[in-house]
Amino acid sequence: MPESDPRLQRFADFLARSGLKTTRQRERIVRAFFAAGRHLSAEELYHRIQTQDPGIGLVTVYRTLKLLRRAGLATGRQFGDTYTRFDPNPADWPHDHLICKRCGKIQEFEDAGLHSLREKVARRLGFTVTEHKLELYGFCRDCARLGTGRAARGRSAARTA
Amino acid sequence: MPESDPRLQRFADFLARSGLKTTRQRERIVRAFFAAGRHLSAEELYHRIQTQDPGIGLVTVYRTLKLLRRAGLATGRQFGDTYTRFDPNPADWPHDHLICKRCGKIQEFEDAGLHSLREKVARRLGFTVTEHKLELYGFCRDCARLGTGRAARGRSAARTA
DNA sequence: TCAGAAATTGACAGTCATTTTCAATATGGA
DNA sequence: TCCATATTGAAAATGACTGTCAATTTCTGA
Structure with a gap:
């Protein structure tokens, strides 16, 4: 696992292109999301981040995941559970x-x-x-x-x- | 569309077999559900019934749909919307x-x-x-x-x- | 036909995941 | 550095659905 995931750069580009700002919270959330490499729910991702940076709120995790979707870097999926899991694969890979x-x-x-x-x-x-x-x-x-x-x-x- | 849908009888049998009771509300709800012939949400079904029998509550619609599932006469599905739609096909037809x-x-x-x-x-x-x-x-x-x-x-x- | 236990109902409150609101704060271009 | 604008976190709101509960209905079995 390379230190600089190209997806991090793609997200940064997306933010810049959209006139949005790069923040400490977004950095942490996106990094943790790609590092997990699994289909996480917002809550699961939130708990992982809590251990490193307790200051980040669940709401911000939800908001950042929504941005990742808009950036084409995540897809929301529902596998029969009551909550949404997020798939860290490029949205254009139809698997x-x-x-x-x-x-x-x-x-x-x-x-x-x-x-x-x-x-x-x-x-x-x-x-x-x-x-x-x-x-x-x-x-x-x-x-x-x-x-x-x-x-x-x-x-x-x-x-x- | 025949007057007596065999599914109505199957539901009546299910109720009897389970020690449950046949009520005016269940009759109406089940009849309207099969008559619709489409994938309705609980809310949509509720509105259809409202026009005929305003006394029936949304809660009872939810409960009756749950019974229909248990009876194998309906399946809950989620098509990307936020709510569940109910499929009036026998649960054992894998389509x-x-x-x-x-x-x-x-x-x-x-x-x-x-x-x-x-x-x-x-x-x-x-x-x-x-x-x-x-x-x-x-x-x-x-x-x-x-x-x-x-x-x-x-x-x-x-x-x- | 009637009594009475047990199931059912509808209104309302509660849940659960997610979103909105809003005042305080952080970011980044001029 | 300044400052308009984006962002954040907390709390409240939302929307779909489920649990609670007193009042009502159903279905035995006498």
Whole structure:
């Protein structure tokens, strides 16, 4: 993990271009967000930052995440929980997600065949697709091996209907 | 549209089987829900019922929709809006959705090829899939014809990131 | 048909994630 | 450095939904 993540620069550029200001809080939040490398919720990110800089408020975390979305550096996603998780991938990388219902792991993937078939099916129905969302819920290799009979004790699992 | 929707009977059976009671409110709500034939939110369903029976409260609509889910006669879905829409299809029909960003139309479809390819891709990544969610956002035939240059003026469109 | 336990209802208050408001403060260009 | 303007944090507001509770309705079983 390089010290200077190019995304930090891209965010700085975005702020400058938009007439917004670079602040200590934004620096910290954005840095922590990219360093996490996972799909965090605003609250989770807030807690991580708290340990380093207790002065930063949850509200500012929400506001900065919104800026990251506008900058195309994050995407908000809802995986059946009640809150939004933020995906630190460039908004223009159209990938899909596998979510383990037991350990909560979120794995990203991209499959060209799946993508083109999807387009084809939509076109057949007269639809022009601009965005898509595919989430596959189930069990990752490790959790499947442990057996799925017992109720998951990780995060809230099996929230489907 | 036949007068006696078999789903009404299935719901009555569910209530009896669960030791629950058939009430005027539940009758009205369930009837209006199936009659709508669209993905309604609790609020939308509530408004429809208001015109016929102003005595029924929003809370009761929420509670009855929850019962419909338990009965396997409805599924809660979130299409990027802030609220839940209810899908009046049997819970065991695994279908996908096309959502028009301009007119808000939600079209359902099922494609076996897409389904099996999805399974295959997941399996290759070591994942055992139990549920999935695929939503394709874009423009339906009619709206695409009208041109997508202008901002949609239908319902809140383009809520993606 | 009637009684009465148990379920149901509607109004209202409570939750939970997120947003808005607003006075105090920090930033960055002139 | 000055200062208009953006930003912050705290608290209140929001919006969707759920819990509480007294009053009412339903469905037995006598």
